[in-house]
Amino acid sequence: MTLATAEALDAVDPLAHYRGQFAQPEGVIYLDGNSLGQLPLATVAATHELVTQAWGERLIRSWNEGWIDAPQRVGAMVAPLIGADANEVIAADSTSVNLYKLIVAALRIDPSRNVVLSEAGNFPTDLHVAEGAVAAVPGAQLRVVERGDLAGALGDDTALLMLTHVHYKTAERFDMATWTKAAQDAGALMCWDLSHSVGAVAVELNAAGADMAVGCGYKYLNGGPGAPAFLYVAKRWQDRLHNPLSGWMGHAAPFEFADGYEAAPGMKRWLTGTPSVLGLCALESGLALWDGIDLSQIEAKSAALWNIFHAAGIAAGLECITPTDPVERGSHISFRHPHAYEIVQAMIARGVIGDFRDPDILRFGLTPMTLSHVDVWRAGQILGEIIEHGEWQKPQFAIRNAVT
Numbered sequence: 560m561t562l563a564t565a566e567a568l569d570a571v572d573p574l575a576h577y578r579g580q581f582a583q584p585e586g587v588i589y590l591d592g593n594s595l596g597q598l599p600l601a602t603v604a605a606t607h608e609l610v611t612q613a614w615g616e617r618l619i620r621s622w623n624e625g626w627i628d629a630p631q632r633v634g635a636m637v638a639p640l641i642g643a644d645a646n647e648v649i650a651a652d653s654t655s656v657n658l659y660k661l662i663v664a665a666l667r668i669d670p671s672r673n674v675v676l677s678e679a680g681n682f683p684t685d686l687h688v689a690e691g692a693v694a695a696v697p698g699a700q701l702r703v704v705e706r707g708d709l710a711g712a713l714g715d716d717t718a719l720l721m722l723t724h725v726h727y728k729t730a731e732r733f734d735m736a737t738w739t740k741a742a743q744d745a746g747a748l749m750c751w752d753l754s755h756s757v758g759a760v761a762v763e764l765n766a767a768g769a770d771m772a773v774g775c776g777y778k779y780l781n782g783g784p785g786a787p788a789f790l791y792v793a794k795r796w797q798d799r800l801h802n803p804l805s806g807w808m809g810h811a812a813p814f815e816f817a818d819g820y821e822a823a824p825g826m827k828r829w830l831t832g833t834p835s836v837l838g839l840c841a842l843e844s845g846l847a848l849w850d851g852i853d854l855s856q857i858e859a860k861s862a863a864l865w866n867i868f869h870a871a872g873i874a875a876g877l878e879c880i881t882p883t884d885p886v887e888r889g890s891h892i893s894f895r896h897p898h899a900y901e902i903v904q905a906m907i908a909r910g911v912i913g914d915f916r917d918p919d920i921l922r923f924g925l926t927p928m929t930l931s932h933v934d935v936w937r938a939g940q941i942l943g944e945i946i947e948h949g950e951w952q953k954p955q956f957a958i959r960n961a962v963t
């Protein structure tokens with residue numbers, strides 16, 4: 560891969576115009592959009608307007624001028640990116656909290672099924688939340704097995720198979736239709752965590768027959784730090800599943816101020832408390848960029864960026880732990896090296912921002928919307944130089960930060 564080839568790819572890139580719609584800090588090549596997406600320029604104006612006008616001037620009147628429906632409106636914007644209908648998705652809370660709601664709801668469907676099954680090495684919050692959720696339902700238990708043992712562990716007692724579609728470390732992707740069918744054939748529900756897949760690959764929840772899903776707003780959707788997450792429940796389940804965190808915003812008629820809880824119809828019941836309007840505003844303007852986007856172009860560009868950076872990593876002598884077949888992965892790439900932490904720090908010092916995942920993983924997000932092929936080519940050159948010249952050996956690169 561040469562600079563000229565990367566330039567030629569940029570010249571015909573149908574997504575090239577998106578890059579200029581994001582803040583691009585001078586001297587930075589940002590390969591961490593899978594962790595915290597970049598700032599869309601439109602978000603600066605949208606949040607300023609929200610703060611100065613909607614909040615500053617309109618004050619509480621703004622609830623009736625667009626705020627109260629924001630969770631449904633933003634959910635509907637996520638829907639086409641995950642192969643769902645607009646009324647199957649709502650934006651609320653964090654991915655962790657949404658998982659809790661769905662796990663407990665799934666466990667309450669059929670008391671003869673009391674096991675939540677998941678994968679060892681799943682993202683920690685998924686397992687931690689599942690541990691808390693089973694503790695809240697009498698008789699329920701969490702079973703965590705290696706990926707290769709999942710199929711065999713599905714059984715008559717499985718209430719829910721809960722998997723992360725694209726693995727946060729390796730970027731390995733589960734085949735959504737196959738695993739959804741496996742769960743349902745065993746009589747269980749299927750819940751997908753789409754945090755590393757939404758905006759990275761084309762997701763088809765309804766085509767796969769999925770039951771429920773959650774995902775992050777602050778990664779590929781560029782909703783900003785701590786952006787609201789989203790939650791999907793297939794239409795056929797919407798009347799039968801109940802939010803265990805029943806709060807007034809999920810009530811059928813919150814402004815009747817009744818003592819008793821009556822769940823709202825549809826997705827609104829998955830709300831609990833007052834929505835985070837500032838967060839929803841930023842997420843909405845990030846999502847506006849996705850309007851009408853062709854996800855096959857996102858996948859094709861992701862694969863092209865991946866090939867460029869993969870070649871650079873291999874040339875530098877790193878071991879790649881991400882599948883080489885694009886249908887088996889998301890849009891990040893991970894390498895293994897005993898001094899992964901130091902190499903990532905040395906790259907950050909040169910302006911190439913990736914991240915480190917314990918114990919020895921260098922992880923780089925290749926976000927098709929915000930990166931050019933030349934960006935990724937240059938980042939690959941810098942990676943090669945840092946390893947070739949041993950730049951990472953400087954003592955300052957071994958100092959551990961709290962967030963890695």
Ligand SMILES: Cc1ncc(COP(=O)(O)O)c(C=O)c1O
Pocket residue numbers: 653654655656682684685723727752754755775788
């Ligand atoms: C697979 C997965 N699930 C969940 C989360 C985070 O959830 P929360 O936003 O609740 O912290 C992450 C964050 O990186 C993730 O990778």
